[in-house]
Amino acid sequence: MEHSKAEGYLGHVQFSVEGHEHPYEITLQSMRNKDDWSYALNFLSESGKEEDIEAVEELLEEDEWFDLLVNAGLQVLDK
Numbered sequence: 642m643e644h645s646k647a648e649g650y651l652g653h654v655q656f657s658v659e660g661h662e663h664p665y666e667i668t669l670q671s672m673r674n675k676d677d678w679s680y681a682l683n684f685l686s687e688s689g690k691e692e693d694i695e696a697v698e699e700l701l702e703e704d705e706w707f708d709l710l711v712n713a714g715l716q717v718l719d720k
Contacts, residue, residue: 642669642718650675652714655685658697663689665697669714678711 642652649672657664664685671678682697700706 642714644718649673650678650715650718652717654710654714656710656713658693658700661689661693661697663687663693665694667701667710669711675711675715678707680707 644650651670653668655666666683666685668681669678
């Protein structure tokens with residue numbers, strides 16, 4: 642995670658989901674503050690099943706899952 646006045650907060654978090662064949666990467670960006678995030682979810686290195694990425698999208702709609710990934714990115718910024 643990095644922060645600049647021009648880009649705001651911008652970071653990438655790589656993660657795996659149990660039972661899914663391929664890992665993921667989420668790109669996080671917040672222009673205003675650490676509470677207003679947009680994101681893009683992708684497979685990390687190779688494409689997987691559309692059903693898998695849709696299942697992860699559903700998980701990210703739950704604040705708890707999304708917050709875990711944001712906090713993982715912010716931990717790097719705070720070091």
